[in-house]
Amino acid sequence: MCGFVGCYSANSELSIGYRNIELMSDTIAHRGPDGYGVWLSPENNCILSHRRLAIVDLSTAALQPMSNFDQSITVVFNGEIYNHRDLRQQLISKGYTQWKTDHSDTEVILHGYQQWGIEVLQKLIGMFSIAIYDRRNIREPVLHLARDRVGIKPLYVNRTQRGEWVFGSEIKALLKHPDVFTTMSTMALSHYLTFIVAPAPYTMFKDIWKIPAGHRVEISGEGDARSFMWWDCKPSKILTFSEHELPFDDAKVQLESRLQQSIERRMVSDVPFGVLLSGGVDSSLNVALMSRLMNRPVTTFSVGYQGQESNNEFQYARQVADLYHTNHHEILIDEKDLLQSIPDIIYHQDEPIADNVCIPLYHLARLVKQKDTKVVQVGEGADENFLGYWWCQNFIQMNDCFKKNHRSKTYIKKYLTSLVRKILNRPPCPDEKFLQRYRSGQELFWGGAECWTGLMRDELIPDSGILNEQIKCPIQGLLPDVLMDTDSHAIISYYTSQLGLLDGSELFQKIPYIEMKNRLPEHLLMRVDKMTMAHSIEARVPFLDHDVVEFAMRLPLSYKINDNIGKFIIKKIAESYLPKHLIYRKKQGFGAPMEAWFKNDKFIKLCHHAIMTSKLVNEGLFSREYLLKLLKHQSAFGGGYSFHLWTVMNVILWQQFWVDKNLDWTI
Numbered sequence: 001m002c003g004f005v006g007c008y009s010a011n012s013e014l015s016i017g018y019r020n021i022e023l024m025s026d027t028i029a030h031r032g033p034d035g036y037g038v039w040l041s042p043e044n045n046c047i048l049s050h051r052r053l054a055i056v057d058l059s060t061a062a063l064q065p066m067s068n069f070d071q072s073i074t075v076v077f078n079g080e081i082y083n084h085r086d087l088r089q090q091l092i093s094k095g096y097t098q099w100k101t102d103h104s105d106t107e108v109i110l111h112g113y114q115q116w117g118i119e120v121l122q123k124l125i126g127m128f129s130i131a132i133y134d135r136r137n138i139r140e141p142v143l144h145l146a147r148d149r150v151g152i153k154p155l156y157v158n159r160t161q162r163g164e165w166v167f168g169s170e171i172k173a174l175l176k177h178p179d180v181f182t183t184m185s186t187m188a189l190s191h192y193l194t195f196i197v198a199p200a201p202y203t204m205f206k207d208i209w210k211i212p213a214g215h216r217v218e219i220s221g222e223g224d225a226r227s228f229m230w231w232d233c234k235p236s237k238i239l240t241f242s243e244h245e246l247p248f249d250d251a252k253v254q255l256e257s258r259l260q261q262s263i264e265r266r267m268v269s270d271v272p273f274g275v276l277l278s279g280g281v282d283s284s285l286n287v288a289l290m291s292r293l294m295n296r297p298v299t300t301f302s303v304g305y306q307g308q309e310s311n312n313e314f315q316y317a318r319q320v321a322d323l324y325h326t327n328h329h330e331i332l333i334d335e336k337d338l339l340q341s342i343p344d345i346i347y348h349q350d351e352p353i354a355d356n357v358c359i360p361l362y363h364l365a366r367l368v369k370q371k372d373t374k375v376v377q378v379g380e381g382a383d384e385n386f387l388g389y390w391w392c393q394n395f396i397q398m399n400d401c402f403k404k405n406h407r408s409k410t411y412i413k414k415y416l417t418s419l420v421r422k423i424l425n426r427p428p429c430p431d432e433k434f435l436q437r438y439r440s441g442q443e444l445f446w447g448g449a450e451c452w453t454g455l456m457r458d459e460l461i462p463d464s465g466i467l468n469e470q471i472k473c474p475i476q477g478l479l480p481d482v483l484m485d486t487d488s489h490a491i492i493s494y495y496t497s498q499l500g501l502l503d504g505s506e507l508f509q510k511i512p513y514i515e516m517k518n519r520l521p522e523h524l525l526m527r528v529d530k531m532t533m534a535h536s537i538e539a540r541v542p543f544l545d546h547d548v549v550e551f552a553m554r555l556p557l558s559y560k561i562n563d564n565i566g567k568f569i570i571k572k573i574a575e576s577y578l579p580k581h582l583i584y585r586k587k588q589g590f591g592a593p594m595e596a597w598f599k600n601d602k603f604i605k606l607c608h609h610a611i612m613t614s615k616l617v618n619e620g621l622f623s624r625e626y627l628l629k630l631l632k633h634q635s636a637f638g639g640g641y642s643f644h645l646w647t648v649m650n651v652i653l654w655q656q657f658w659v660d661k662n663l664d665w666t667i
Contacts, residue, residue, distance in 0.1 A: 003031030004076035005168035006048040006131055008143050010223030013044040015162055024176040025049040028169060031533050039065035039074055046133045050076045053536055055375060058270050062104035069098065072136045073114055078169045079128030079153045081105035082265035087112055087123060118144055121230050125265065127152035129169060140221040149231040150544045151213025151521025154529060158208045159474040163223055171208055171350040182659050187486060190467040193452035194488035196354035196647050197523045201478045204351040209478060213521040217475055227478035233516060235509035235553050237501045243556055251559055255551060256573045262545035263289045266377055273375035274299030276364060278590045279316030281574055281583055282379030282543060288577035291324045299373055300326040303364040306334035308593040316582055331367045333360065335600045343665050348534040352654040353527050354647035356592040361531035369535040380524050381543035384515040385552040387560040388567030390587055392511055395445050399507040402438050443492045445511055447519045451647045459626045466621055508557045594642040604635045606665060607649055614652045615660060
């Protein structure tokens with residue numbers, strides 16, 4: 001885990017030098033406090049800088065940027081390659097007998113690219129964003145930028161008006177370049193309000209793009225850029241196992257083996273590591289499987305909320321910690337911690353991620369740092385790929401209802417009114433929204449964190465036309481024409497249009513795929529990356545090993561949801577390791593008590609002040625009257641609007657901090 005930043009000018013020398021790149025790199029020093037390096041090409045047209053968090057091969061020989069022996073190829077990367085030892089042996093067998101390091105994964109990428117070209121990506125098992133500058137052909141050098149299969153590590157890119165390319169691990173590093181500007185993208189804002197994060201390739205900054213998961217960008221010696229998808233995990237009817245082809249017991253054995261292998265891969269480290277333990281099935285199974293592979297106690301970390309016992313899972317985490325005799329640590333946070341940490345969270349997010357889980361994650365990562373641990377495993381990905389959320393089954397039931405009763409509008413209306421209340425559990429219940437989607441042929445499922453849509457969105461934004469803007473993406477193939485629209489269904493429709501023939505229960509295959517394209521890489525994984533790296537902590541996600549993801553994609557629905565139990569096969573595996581009352585308790589979810597915190601007088605006053613002074617409100621984009629009405633209702637009655645308000649507050653505070661550079665959050 002580390003961070004990098006770089007600049008490339010195709011046809012001329014760079015406009016910046018060492019001092020500029022140093023300032024850019026300084027902004028991401030939290031990603032890598034253990035080392036700093038910079039490399040400038042002999043032609044003065046490419047500069048790369050790296051901040052190192054030393055995890056594997058702690059020697060100075062493993063510092064980045066790293067070049068091959070004749071200095072024709074240079075690489076920087078952020079992440080970990082778990083199979084680097086195996087790849088090193090393959091390369092040795094092919095004649096690569098000279099190595100600068102004992103076991104650096106960076107050097108494996110370097111020589112792997114030299115041997116296999118950009119196809120080396122297919123051989124890498126791990127999480128990564130990578131920049132490779134290849135100047136073997138001086139007249140036609142090439143710059144490769146690549147993001148890992150699932151999107152665990154971020155990678156951002158901008159083309160300046162001079163034609164230079166600026167890229168890096170965090171947006172804040174790009175913003176230190178004198179030709180990169182902090183202008184808000186209203187197109188990205190439109191989709192952010194729907195998905196609580198800007199979907200790739202958009203970012204909230206106009207003209208700054210994020211490379212999507214499983215994609216790479218190639219920039220030629222003429223400065224032209226093209227995007228390529230190098231990995232995808234599309235479900236299909238042909239690939240889906242039938243229960244006859246793969247009996248449940250066989251599937252359970254195979255999945256357990258893959259999970260064990262995945263956790264073992266993610267234990268590759270030359271520094272202390274542990275597990276974030278919520279007390280849920282996924283993190284608890286992480287602890288159990290890791291314990292089998294270790295000759296010392298697993299180190300575990302949990303977070304809870306002062307005075308909010310109903311939101312805490314300490315009792316379950318402690319049971320797992322006791323069962324496996326872990327070295328367990330806990331932290332309690334309260335409203336004061338929320339208020340104090342918001343400016344730091346806004347800073348480290350770069351662009352808004354309106355997920356309140358960022359708050360406990362930020363404080364939990366700080367605890368990990370205080371306990372001298374550098375690496376933690378987390379449970380992201382299991383619910384998405386194995387249909388563990390309680391709403392998954394409701395959406396599938398809704399879809400089946402539509403198919404069976406497509407002529408009975410009365411039945412559908414009645415069914416939706418009751419079912420949508422269960423799904424959303426917040427007023428107003430937009431049953432008309434799903435009915436309208438059904439009637440217009442739209443996808444029912446847009447994501448597991450859909451926020452401002454329908455009538456509420458209309459009231460928030462009196463003039464939706466204000467969100468339209470001219471979009472010009474400098475990378476060919478990165479932004480299809482269909483996505484240059486403020487209609488967020490275009491995003492979902494584009495994802496599903498890539499799919500072929502699906503299994504009969506097609507929605508259960510669409511849900512994980514849609515989640516893998518947007519919510520997982522740009523929301524869940526970015527909240528983990530940004531909040532852990534804020535404290536120089538590396539987070540690893542064993543449930544998102546691509547072998548696990550590809551196997552999960554092929555499983556029949558009954559192995560994921562069975563007898564009203566979601567994540568069924570995972571829970572059956574867990575029965576060998578955990579008490580049943582822990583496995584089959586009602587899913588609580590890892591989140592902050594926002595409903596309670598929105599009744600805190602200080603927090604309400606700060607939110608009120610932010611709304612009153614917001615340029616987004618004062619310039620007529622958001623309705624002040626409507627926001628104040630929701631805030632008043634929420635603070636007085638706890639009326640279920642905390643999700644909507646938190647989403648708006650995140651973008652208001654982001655705009656004040658990054659665009660206006662005047663965040664007024666005095667506590």
